[in-house]
Amino acid sequence: MIRRLAYSLILASLLGPSLAWANPDPMTRDQIVANSKSVVGFSYWWGGAAWAPGSSSKGKCTPKGSSGCPNCTHSGSYGADCSGFVAKAWQIDKPTALDKNYHPYSTWHFDTYTTWWTKPAKGDAKRADAFNYNSNGAGHVWMFDKGDPWGSAYAWECKGCSYGCVYNLRTVSSYYGLIRRKLITDPPACKKHCEGTAIIDETCDKGDCAAYAASCVDDSLGVRCVSNFCPAKGKTQVCLPDAKNGKIATCDNGALKDQGNCGAYGAWCSTALGGAAKCVSGLCATSATAKPVAGDLCYNGKRYTCAPSGDIAEAPCPADQPCQTAAGKTGPGSGSCGPKPCGNCDDGNPCTDDSCNDGTCVHAASAAKACDDGNPCSEGDVCGAGTCKGMSKVCDDGVACTTDSCAAGACVHQGDDVQCDDGNPCTADLCDKSGCKHNNQDGACDDGDGCTVGNGCKDGACVTGTAARCDDENTCTQDACEEGGCVHTPLTGACSDGNPCTEGDYCAQGQCLAGKDKDCDDGFACTVDSCEAGGCVHAGGSPQVPVCQGSGKVFMPSPCPNEPGQVRICSPGTSCMTGTCVGSDAGSSDGSGSLGSLGDSNGSQGTKSVAAANPSGCSTGSSHPATSLALAAAALIVGYRRRRA
Amino acid sequence: MNRGMRAAMAVALLAACAPPQPSLSAHTAAGPVQVHPVAATASGGSRLAKAVPTQAAHADSAAPAIPSGLRVRTVRQFAWGSGPSQLGHVHGGEQNPEAPMALDVDAQGSVYILDQVNERVLITRRDGTLAQVPAPRTAQDLLVATPQLWLLDRLVGRELQRVDLSNGALLQTLPLTAVAEPGTISALWAHAGDLYAELGHSELVRLAQLQGASRPQLSVFGRPTPDGLRRLTAARVVPNQVTVQVRRLSDADDAPPVRALQATLPSDVQQIVELAADAIGRIWLVVDLGDAAHPVRQALMWEADFSDPRRADLAPWRGPEETLRPARLAPSGHLFALGLTADGLSLQEVAP
Numbered sequence: 003m004i005r006r007l008a009y010s011l012i013l014a015s016l017l018g019p020s021l022a023w024a025n026p027d028p029m030t031r032d033q034i035v036a037n038s039k040s041v042v043g044f045s046y047w048w049g050g051a052a053w054a055p056g057s058s059s060k061g062k063c064t065p066k067g068s069s070g071c072p073n074c075t076h077s078g079s080y081g082a083d084c085s086g087f088v089a090k091a092w093q094i095d096k097p098t099a100l101d102k103n104y105h106p107y108s109t110w111h112f113d114t115y116t117t118w119w120t121k122p123a124k125g126d127a128k129r130a131d132a133f134n135y136n137s138n139g140a141g142h143v144w145m146f147d148k149g150d151p152w153g154s155a156y157a158w159e160c161k162g163c164s165y166g167c168v169y170n171l172r173t174v175s176s177y178y179g180l181i182r183r184k185l186i187t188d189p190p191a192c193k194k195h196c197e198g199t200a201i202i203d204e205t206c207d208k209g210d211c212a213a214y215a216a217s218c219v220d221d222s223l224g225v226r227c228v229s230n231f232c233p234a235k236g237k238t239q240v241c242l243p244d245a246k247n248g249k250i251a252t253c254d255n256g257a258l259k260d261q262g263n264c265g266a267y268g269a270w271c272s273t274a275l276g277g278a279a280k281c282v283s284g285l286c287a288t289s290a291t292a293k294p295v296a297g298d299l300c301y302n303g304k305r306y307t308c309a310p311s312g313d314i315a316e317a318p319c320p321a322d323q324p325c326q327t328a329a330g331k332t333g334p335g336s337g338s339c340g341p342k343p344c345g346n347c348d349d350g351n352p353c354t355d356d357s358c359n360d361g362t363c364v365h366a367a368s369a370a371k372a373c374d375d376g377n378p379c380s381e382g383d384v385c386g387a388g389t390c391k392g393m394s395k396v397c398d399d400g401v402a403c404t405t406d407s408c409a410a411g412a413c414v415h416q417g418d419d420v421q422c423d424d425g426n427p428c429t430a431d432l433c434d435k436s437g438c439k440h441n442n443q444d445g446a447c448d449d450g451d452g453c454t455v456g457n458g459c460k461d462g463a464c465v466t467g468t469a470a471r472c473d474d475e476n477t478c479t480q481d482a483c484e485e486g487g488c489v490h491t492p493l494t495g496a497c498s499d500g501n502p503c504t505e506g507d508y509c510a511q512g513q514c515l516a517g518k519d520k521d522c523d524d525g526f527a528c529t530v531d532s533c534e535a536g537g538c539v540h541a542g543g544s545p546q547v548p549v550c551q552g553s554g555k556v557f558m559p560s561p562c563p564n565e566p567g568q569v570r571i572c573s574p575g576t577s578c579m580t581g582t583c584v585g586s587d588a589g590s591s592d593g594s595g596s597l598g599s600l601g602d603s604n605g606s607q608g609t610k611s612v613a614a615a616n617p618s619g620c621s622t623g624s625s626h627p628a629t630s631l632a633l634a635a636a637a638l639i640v641g642y643r644r645r646r647a
Numbered sequence: 648m649n650r651g652m653r654a655a656m657a658v659a660l661l662a663a664c665a666p667p668q669p670s671l672s673a674h675t676a677a678g679p680v681q682v683h684p685v686a687a688t689a690s691g692g693s694r695l696a697k698a699v700p701t702q703a704a705h706a707d708s709a710a711p712a713i714p715s716g717l718r719v720r721t722v723r724q725f726a727w728g729s730g731p732s733q734l735g736h737v738h739g740g741e742q743n744p745e746a747p748m749a750l751d752v753d754a755q756g757s758v759y760i761l762d763q764v765n766e767r768v769l770i771t772r773r774d775g776t777l778a779q780v781p782a783p784r785t786a787q788d789l790l791v792a793t794p795q796l797w798l799l800d801r802l803v804g805r806e807l808q809r810v811d812l813s814n815g816a817l818l819q820t821l822p823l824t825a826v827a828e829p830g831t832i833s834a835l836w837a838h839a840g841d842l843y844a845e846l847g848h849s850e851l852v853r854l855a856q857l858q859g860a861s862r863p864q865l866s867v868f869g870r871p872t873p874d875g876l877r878r879l880t881a882a883r884v885v886p887n888q889v890t891v892q893v894r895r896l897s898d899a900d901d902a903p904p905v906r907a908l909q910a911t912l913p914s915d916v917q918q919i920v921e922l923a924a925d926a927i928g929r930i931w932l933v934v935d936l937g938d939a940a941h942p943v944r945q946a947l948m949w950e951a952d953f954s955d956p957r958r959a960d961l962a963p964w965r966g967p968e969e970t971l972r973p974a975r976l977a978p979s980g981h982l983f984a985l986g987l988t989a990d991g992l993s994l995q996e997v998a999p
Contacts, residue, residue: 048741068729068764070737070745083741109741125886135967140739142967151882152848153918156831161802164784168802170830175915176939177967184809193707256839378879418999419756419773423720430722430775433754443775444989446726 026094026118028185034130037091037100038145038158041167046160047076051086052103063163074163082167084111087160088132091145092183094118109134109141110145112181119181126180133157133178143181144172194225201227219256228256241271241277241290248277275312282312298338300325305339353385403433428459452486462581472633478509502536528562550578676983680692682726684908714914717948717959718998722983723771732777734766734992735764738968747992749788752983758994759796760985761789768796771994772900780815783808787971790835792857797842801829807842808860819859834972838871845870848919849880866898872924877905881932883920886915891922893953896933897966906953912936912941925980927951929999933974936966946974946982946997962986962993 041054046063048071053060063071071083076611082090086105090098096119098104112119113136119319122131127146130599133155134143140505144159147169151545155174160167192206195217199211211218211227219228221235228234231242232253242249242258248265249260264271264281264406272282285301286294286308294312298305305325307315316346319325320341336516344358347365352373367388375383380392397406397413403421422438424433427447429440442462449457449464456467472481472488477497492512499507499514506517522531529540543561551557551569556578559567572583725726726738748759755774763786770778780796782789786808788799795818798808809819812816823829826844834845841862843851853865867894869878881891888911912934920933925985928951936943942963964973964987974984980996 046742068735068737068766069739070742071740084743085741135744137967140744140967141741142743144743150833150847150849151880151919152833153883153916154833154848156847159743162737164742164747165802168830169828170802171833173918173969173971175964175967175969176935176937176942418981418998419717420720420981420996427721427724430771430773431720432773438775441774441776442775443723446724448724559883 008158026092026185027097028184028187029093029183030187031128031130034091034145034183035147038087038130038147039169040100041087041091041158041160042169043083044160044167045076045078045081046071046074046083046163046166047081047086048072048074048083048163049105050076050103051082051090051105052101053080053082053090054101057101063166065163071163079103082160084160085112085141087133087158087167088112088143088145091158092118092132094183106140109136112136112143113141113179120184122182124174124178124180126181127155131180131182131188132223133174134181135175135178137177142205146180157595184338191309196220199265201225216256226256229253229258232256232258239280241273241279248281250281272312280312283308283314284473285314286312298325299419300338351388351390353390354388367585379408399435399439401433401435403438404435426462426464428464429464453483476512476514478514479512503533525568526560526562527565548581553577556581556583670820685926711909713947713956713958715959716957717946719959719961720996722989722994723845724993724995725760726971729765731779733765734760734762734769736968736991737764738966744840744966744968745970746966746970746987747973747985748786748970750983750985750994751789751791751972752977752979753791753793753980755793756977756979758983759789759791760992760994761786761798761993763787768798780810780812782810788832788835788836792837792842795858797835797857799832799835799844801832805829807854810899812886819860821855823854825854825864836870838877841865843867867896869894870922870924871896872928873926874928877924877928877932881919881923883916883919884909887912888902889916889919889931889932889934891949900959908956910947910951910956912945914938914941917942920944920984921975921982923976925976926978927980929980931976932981933961933982937963944984944986946984948982949997951970957999959997961995961997962988963991973977 041053043060044053045061047061048061048063057080057150059078059080061081062190063077064075064077064083066069066073066075078102083105089107090100090104095106111117112132112134122444127149129147129578131146132143133142133146137221144157147156147158150156150171152414153174154171156169157172158167158169159172182453192202192204194204195202197208199217200208201211201218203209214227215231216227216229219226219234223235229616231240231251234256237252237254240251240253242251248263248271250262250264250271252260266286268288269281270284270287271279272287272290272294273279274287274291275282282294285299285306290296294310295308296310298317300306305317305319307317309315323339326338327388341519344363346364347356347358348366349356349363351365353368355368357364365388368385371385373383373385373390375384375390375392377392378396381395383392395411395413396465397408397415399406399413399415401415404415404417407416417433419432421434422440424431424440426440428443430443430489432439432441440462442459445458447457447459447464453470454466454468455466455470458467459465470483470488472483472490474481474488474490476490478493480493482489482491490512493509495509495635497507497509497514499516501516503520504516504518505520507514507539509515520531520533520536520538522540524531524538524540526540530543532539532541540561546559546561546567548556548558552575554572556570556572558570570583572578576583576585657959674788679976685829699816704806716877725732725734727733729735734747735869737743745764747760747762747764749846750914751759753759758771760769760771760983762769763782765784766784767779768789770780770784772778782920783796783800783804785803786800787802790797791812794812796810796812798810800806800808801823805823807821807823808817809821810816811818811823819891823832823844826832831846833848836843836845837857838851840857842854842857845851846853849868851867853862853867856862866879869880871878876896878894878896879891880894881889884890888909891908891909893906893908894902908930914936915938917937920935922932924930930953932947934945934947936945942965944963946959946961947956962983966989968987974982976982980999984995984997986993986995
């Protein structure tokens with residue numbers, strides 16, 4: 003139960019103070035914006051969130067060095083860091099006075115949970131939402147106001163120690179995500195109205211009439227977009243811009259309807275006859291605003307008569323006297339029956355000789371002569387085949403890395419450093435009038451070997467730094483750097499898992515796995531056997547001193563009441579001395595003869611039970627029995643104290 | 648504008664209100680399919696619904712990729728730090744991740760990187776040597792007007808500083824009183840010997856002569872081109888499309904554009920990074936595409952007659968660090984751009 007309560011407390015701290023049974027009140031976006039505006043000018047306060055709107059006491063953050071907070075100090079009672087500001091402006095997790103320091107959430111909370119906020123798509127951002135970033139211990143959050151055409155955002159934010167809390171236009175990195183406060187009460191619906199050319203509808207959504215060549219009008223007919231080509235009221239026909247296309251439409255209280263196209267019938271849309279727009283024959287009008295031509299004209303060799311109304315009537319010429327306009331054209335224009343004139347045949351080209359032949363202008367190429375083609379970057383211009391041409395001015399300066407060109411008659415030689423790029427990051431490559439130069443520069447560089455780090459430029463070459471460190475401090479992997487990346491190859495075999503109370507640890511799939519638990523059973527029922535720091539500990543019972551039974555056996559009296567002791571047979575090559583099996587070399591111990599390991603079933607000793615009342619049957623064989631007994635007793639006492647500890 | 652409202656307006660006003668433009672159609676037929684001028688139409692209100700798309704990539708499978716053809720070289724790499732050839736970086740804890748905010752290039756090809764974390768401008772000359780001049784910790788943009796340098800501190804000092812490049816001396820401080828909200832400045836811009844502040848990537852407000860003398864206030868909508876004939880604006884129109892609108896400088900601000908270039912990109916456009924024209928009228932656009940897992944930065948360039956669009960893939964900005972001007976068109980007509988990795992910045996040059 004206690005453990006479950008502890009877990010609950012830890013979880014509560016991770017989730018933030020929401021589990022403290024507090025609730026925020028509903029807010030409007032305008033209320034959040036008002037809170038946000040009021041923080042501008044206050045200091046950045048690492049871990050703080052308190053400001054008194056309008057107060058001249060802003061607090062002060064003083065950086066220590068250039069790395070930013072937490073290497074900083076704050077003085078005064080007011081200021082906020084980024085997450086403190088947003089949580090306070092949002093009034094989460096509970097209503098709190100702005101001037102009361104309260105900092106319930108960090109960017110990690112905003113990133114990890116949705117306690118009092120949601121995570122809409124970034125493209126759905128609205129005023130008083132926030133953009134949050136958190137990764138690997140770094141985070142920032144700021145309040146969104148509106149976007150701009152480039153994808154930047156107007157934002158309120160407590161930026162950092164040097165800046166304090168500001169309102170600014172800032173970039174929106176793709177690393178940021180959108181968060182939105184829960185319990186936002188949208189503002190009441192708008193009254194439909196105009197703001198300049200913009201039209202605001204009942205949901206406060208904004209449209210721009212100007213985008214549709216219209217203006218916003220609010221009159222007795224209501225709020226609406228009125229086309230720039232229509233009167234606000236009434237019904238009439240109008241010509242639309244670019245009347246050559248003959249576009250005609252009906253205006254109905256400012257809205258364009260029933261679009262038609264006079265051009266489909268070879269006509270113009272014209273208002274030149276007064277009153278409403280109408281379709282006028284293209285043969286009888288010279289523009290959309292000119293009145294129809296009244297009189298005879300030619301079109302495709304036929305003679306027509308235009309009436310003042312814009313209508314036409316055909317009046318063919320005699321067969322031997324076709325209709326001809328003054329310019330000999332077939333399009334609209336006054337004409338008559340008779341021979342074809344040419345009109346003005348001058349084509350303005352100095353390299354042609356112009357003349358008229360049976361109503362057709364002839365432009366023959368003139369003889370070669372000097373002329374001007376109008377291009378200051380050409381030389382020796384002469385007429386040829388009816389056109390004036392010259393030779394391009396030669397601007398080559400002989401330097402390969404310059405781009406040579408002629409501008410307004412003068413040669414320009416633009417150096418292009420990119421053409422001098424030798425691919426060496428340790429040289430600064432530049433192009434001047436003598437050609438490419440490659441000057442040494444320092445700085446970081448890439449030596450092409452991903453298994454090195456800290457490479458730097460020296461004397462124009464990239465000098466390799468140090469080998470990349472790939473040691474993962476795992477004895478079950480073989481570590482190496484290959485092709486720019488660390489490779490950790492799993493090994494097999496024995497290892498140590500760091501726990502001395504396990505034996506036979508082994509490598510598997512690159513990890514050191516524990517072997518079996520060390521066996522500390524001493525065979526006595528009343529003792530509690532355990533392993534501590536690699537040694538066996540036997541708690542309980544009465545401390546006893548082992549004695550020798552001859553040279554090959556050790557008798558261990560039972561520490562338990564009414565329980566027989568144990569006889570343990572020394573391993574081959576060992577003999578019992580002062581209650582323990584020792585090696586044949588005098589004075590040396592083989593490890594199995596220590597008193598501390600006497601209770602271990604380590605295979606060096608056999609064990610059998612004998613009557614407890616038979617200790618005298620065991621001869622120690624020791625030449626110093628008193629000393630051996632004292633050592634054995636001391637060791638047992640030490641073990642007993644360790645168990646108690 | 649909701650869908651129903653837009654449809655109602657469209658029906659009421661008829662598409663005939665925007666007459667076809669034969670010259671644009673002809674250009675469409677002559678030019679590549681994917682990047683083409685479109686009939687000029689006013690865009691609706693800009694909402695972040697369009698400005699920050701996150702849906703899956705909207706690649707137009709029917710549209711061929713914009714051809715590559717711009718040349719790219721890495722000029723230099725910088726590691727993070729405060730050493731003479733390193734750049735400052737703030738990343739960690741509850742604060743705005745920060746890297747160099749801007750760069751500019753002078754007529755000699757020297758690149759000026761605003762290393763505001765180290766309170767300086769780091770200058771990389773063409774011959775590889777480095778120099779530096781001091782800058783405010785909260786500077787966010789810069790503009791080189793040799794032999795001087797303008798520094799923009801829009802948030803804290805709310806002022807401009809004019810610095811002598813020969814010795815780093817502060818020559819002038821110009822409060823940003825001509826701008827109601829300096830935090831909305833999106834760029835410093837030079838045109839015809841004057842210094843402008845661009846607000847929200849749209850309106851430019853004249854602040855002073857480049858040499859510091861005062862000038863009457865003047866407002867221009869869009870970025871003027873060096874020849875003084877045109878001005879440019881750009882916008883994201885759908886998740887994977889951007890449009891560049893070209894207007895005559897002499898036209899009224901609300902005049903329809905004389906040309907609208909539209910580019911369909913292979914994935915969602917996160918943001919437009921830079922827009923400028925060079926001395927001979929080529930139009931350059933830099934965009935960030937993709938998402939955090941696969942960030943892409945592309946430079947696009949149209950010739951002066953709006954034809955022959957070409958592309959280059961640049962080192963992307965792999966991180967949440969804020970920037971303001973990470974790419975800039977040099978007087979030479981080459982583009983310079985910064986790319987970000989966990990280890991530092993790379994400086995790249997793009998040429999036609």
